[in-house]
Amino acid sequence: MKRLLPLVVMLAVAGCGELPQPFRHTGDNPLLDPGTRAGIVVLPVAAAPQPAEMAEAVAEALRKADMLATTTGGNAGSWLVEGSAGREGQRVLLTWRVWDPEHRLYASTSQSVAATALSNTQGMTRTAAEAAPALAALMGDHYVKKAALPQGPAVVVRGVKGAPGDGNDALARAMAKSLQASGYRITPKDWQAAIDGRVKLDKGPAQDHVQIEWIVVAPDGTELGRLRQANQVPHGQLDRRWGRIAGFVAEAAAPGVTELLDRVGAPE
Numbered sequence: 001m002k003r004l005l006p007l008v009v010m011l012a013v014a015g016c017g018e019l020p021q022p023f024r025h026t027g028d029n030p031l032l033d034p035g036t037r038a039g040i041v042v043l044p045v046a047a048a049p050q051p052a053e054m055a056e057a058v059a060e061a062l063r064k065a066d067m068l069a070t071t072t073g074g075n076a077g078s079w080l081v082e083g084s085a086g087r088e089g090q091r092v093l094l095t096w097r098v099w100d101p102e103h104r105l106y107a108s109t110s111q112s113v114a115a116t117a118l119s120n121t122q123g124m125t126r127t128a129a130e131a132a133p134a135l136a137a138l139m140g141d142h143y144v145k146k147a148a149l150p151q152g153p154a155v156v157v158r159g160v161k162g163a164p165g166d167g168n169d170a171l172a173r174a175m176a177k178s179l180q181a182s183g184y185r186i187t188p189k190d191w192q193a194a195i196d197g198r199v200k201l202d203k204g205p206a207q208d209h210v211q212i213e214w215i216v217v218a219p220d221g222t223e224l225g226r227l228r229q230a231n232q233v234p235h236g237q238l239d240r241r242w243g244r245i246a247g248f249v250a251e252a253a254a255p256g257v258t259e260l261l262d263r264v265g266a267p268e
Contacts, residue, residue, distance in 0.1 A: 039068040040139075045083035045094070048118050053244065057124040058083065061132035063181060067139075070181045072251040077101045081135060091115055096131060098138050107138040153192035153261055154185045160197030163238070170242040171197055174250035175214070175257075182258050193218065193261055207232040214253055216260055225260045227253055 042059040044051035055071045058081065062069035069081075080099040085092050094111040111131055117123040157179070160171040175195060176186045194217045202209040209232055216224040229249065238245065 039077075040070070040079045040081060042069055042071050042081045043083070044071075045085060045118075047085040048083070050118070050124070053121070054083070054118055054124050054128070056247065057121075057128035058131060058135075059181070061125075061128040062135065064129075065132050065136050067136060068181065068183060070178075070251075072178075072254070079106075079139060085118060088112060092118060094127070094131070096135060096138075098135065109134050109138060154187050154190060155179055155193050155195060155261065156188050156191040157186065157195045157197075160199060162201075163197075163199035163242070164201055165238055165240040165242060167199060167238060167242045167246065168197075170246035171199070171212070171249060174246040175253070177247075178250040178254035179257065179261075182254060184258070184261065191219065193224065195257065201238065204232075204235060206235055208235050208238065210238065212249060212253070214257055216257065227256045227260070229253060 040059075040062060042055045042062070045054040045058075048054045052071065059069040059071050062081075078101060080103075082097045082099065084095050086095070087093070092113050092115055094113060095108065096111065097108045098106045100106040111127070111134070113127050113130075114123075117127050157172050157176040160168045160175075162168075163171060175197065179195075180186050196215045196217060198213040198215065200211040202211075210230065212229040214227045216226065218224055229252065233245075
């Protein structure tokens, strides 16, 4: 499945201050991204059939254990979880390594699973649920918990319009999930910033051009800024289910959105 690689531009209204250069994901060290509060970054699991999907399953399991984990972003204080899969007879041996914020190997553990455990969503979810307690125990009290993080503005993702297939719902859910993983409180009431999504799809004979715009709005209706993404996808790929593409889009856009939300801040 092809990721939507973002071409991102941010604009701000007067009074919000000058924003940094446009965000572009270039494959650089994810720990250096400034726009996220993630305490733990889970890297794609090497040699797994679906490396990114397995990493997201682990991040989700860690979040359920009240650990702030994500598969994108991070900062200089983030911990890193690195996984790799190898054959062990008729089974698969998963090796998990935990790196501290100083880039030192802090601890490691292994997990033996059935050969088919990483080939489907249900198996990956089960495997991640089994790995999460061991990873939590390895990090102990050193990781950053949600409750210890400074909270940004309360945010509502009001919805997305214009996407084909299930894209409107999938993108809205994915953006809310990405912002929640970055420490924001997602709520339909008493919010301090709202996010609206707009999608435009131009069909081509072999490829379709997708443009996605995220608009950040204040409670009084003032537009605080916007972020745009654009890319080509195979013709018809988004006509029905967006699947993990929605997650990739939100993960790529979230650091830019959080940078703007951080500059808006909570009113004093």
